[in-house]
Amino acid sequence: MSILQGKRILLGITGSIAAFKAADLASQLTQMGALVDVILTPAAEKFITPLTLQSVTGRQTYTEADLWGGEAHVLHVGLGHSTQLLVIAPCTANTIAKLAYGLADNLLTITALAVRCPLLVAPAMDGGMLDHPATQENLAKLAQRGATIAGPADGHLASGLSGRGRMLEPTEIIGHIRLVLGKQGKLADRKIVISAGGTQEPLDPVRVLTNRSSGKQGYALAQAAIDAGAELVLISAPSALTPPIGARLVPVQTAEEMRDAVLQASAGADALIMAAAVADFRPKKAASDKIKSRDGVPHLELEATDDVLKAVAKGKRPRVVVGFAAESRDLAQNATEKLKSKRLDLIVANDISDQDAGFGTDTNRVTIIDAAGKAEALPLASKAEVAEIIIERLAALLE
Numbered sequence: 001m002s003i004l005q006g007k008r009i010l011l012g013i014t015g016s017i018a019a020f021k022a023a024d025l026a027s028q029l030t031q032m033g034a035l036v037d038v039i040l041t042p043a044a045e046k047f048i049t050p051l052t053l054q055s056v057t058g059r060q061t062y063t064e065a066d067l068w069g070g071e072a073h074v075l076h077v078g079l080g081h082s083t084q085l086l087v088i089a090p091c092t093a094n095t096i097a098k099l100a101y102g103l104a105d106n107l108l109t110i111t112a113l114a115v116r117c118p119l120l121v122a123p124a125m126d127g128g129m130l131d132h133p134a135t136q137e138n139l140a141k142l143a144q145r146g147a148t149i150a151g152p153a154d155g156h157l158a159s160g161l162s163g164r165g166r167m168l169e170p171t172e173i174i175g176h177i178r179l180v181l182g183k184q185g186k187l188a189d190r191k192i193v194i195s196a197g198g199t200q201e202p203l204d205p206v207r208v209l210t211n212r213s214s215g216k217q218g219y220a221l222a223q224a225a226i227d228a229g230a231e232l233v234l235i236s237a238p239s240a241l242t243p244p245i246g247a248r249l250v251p252v253q254t255a256e257e258m259r260d261a262v263l264q265a266s267a268g269a270d271a272l273i274m275a276a277a278v279a280d281f282r283p284k285k286a287a288s289d290k291i292k293s294r295d296g297v298p299h300l301e302l303e304a305t306d307d308v309l310k311a312v313a314k315g316k317r318p319r320v321v322v323g324f325a326a327e328s329r330d331l332a333q334n335a336t337e338k339l340k341s342k343r344l345d346l347i348v349a350n351d352i353s354d355q356d357a358g359f360g361t362d363t364n365r366v367t368i369i370d371a372a373g374k375a376e377a378l379p380l381a382s383k384a385e386v387a388e389i390i391i392e393r394l395a396a397l398l399e
Helices: 019-031 050-057 072-082 093-101 107-114 133-144 170-184 216-227 255-266 308-314 331-341 383-398
Strands: 008-013 035-040 085-091 119-123 153-156 162-166 191-196 231-236 248-251 271-274 281-283 302-304 320-327 346-351 366-370 375-377
Touching: 008 019, 008 072, 008 107, 019 035, 019 050, 019 085, 019 170, 035 050, 035 107, 072 107, 085 093, 085 107, 085 170, 093 107, 093 119, 093 133, 119 133, 119 170, 170 216, 191 216, 191 255, 216 231, 216 271, 216 383, 231 255, 255 271, 255 308, 271 308, 271 383, 308 320, 320 331, 320 383, 331 346, 331 366, 346 383, 366 383
Parallel strands: 008 035, 008 085, 085 119, 191 231, 191 271, 231 248, 271 320, 320 346
Antiparallel strands: 153 162, 281 302, 346 366, 366 375
16 A cells, blocks of 8 residues: 555545535545544544544644634644645535535635645535536546545435435545546656456356456556556456456456457556466367256367467557466466566566465565566465565666
């Protein structure tokens, strides 16, 4: 979570029942290493207390009383100039209107005028308020000025109605925060394509031939690339994971679909990372009806799938191509052979026989080998940490 480590985030909370979610948001940001200061509007104090926020952030929570204290003439300026991102979540229709027209009648809105950093607004309001022309006009004004509008979502509202107006969940807001903070990263203005997950080859309308890949390492790479400012295309085989905010998702199922999507997306890209576990074989002919056990054990004839990386090498190749090698033996030898045969700039090799690394785990132990044959063995680390190291190496190659 290096993008949030040490970042100074000012969290404004306004008068909405969704304020209870803001405590979770503040807690998660703090756990990820951010320094979170909080401003509660007078209406927000009706829903949540300063003590709650101070308890989860370990830092001071400011209220209207602080505006009129001994530091009142400099407090909003100090907060505004020291923060790297102002997040207002939840942000009511009332506060959105004040921000749009530059009103400064409480500590939060006066600080919003003083900040010299990006603004992220997570709207929260009840039935019909979001669709009102005034609210839509105010949100448009903020967006035109460069503010990020995160949400709102559809769902059950406090009034009992159902519709658009729910504040996004904290994990979703954090995704938007990471997207904003990463815009000036090392991969800014770079188009990166990443594949993830294990492809599925149909045996019949019910069954598929697949592998144990969960997609966790590929999705971690996608998040790390977004943190670095990349324009990201994520080509994903079926996965239970949620794509990171900011990724353009291209869902595929088979190796053939993966090949076609990768060739199309990578043709104009700066880099391709093939983290997906693409099937080497598929049934020569898939059954049109479900194979019944009463008919006995079926005879399964396989054929080879097209090699995606070899197809990339023959086509319009991105400047940098990174491959993965999941091996059960002779790790360095097999990975080096793959590196050379497929004209890769880097290959990331991992031993799938390790119980704490590889498929389905949250950790990985990899060796990164470059085109010159130099190998760097990384110790056991989270897949997020491994992803950050790979993205650092990628950025250096693009430079």
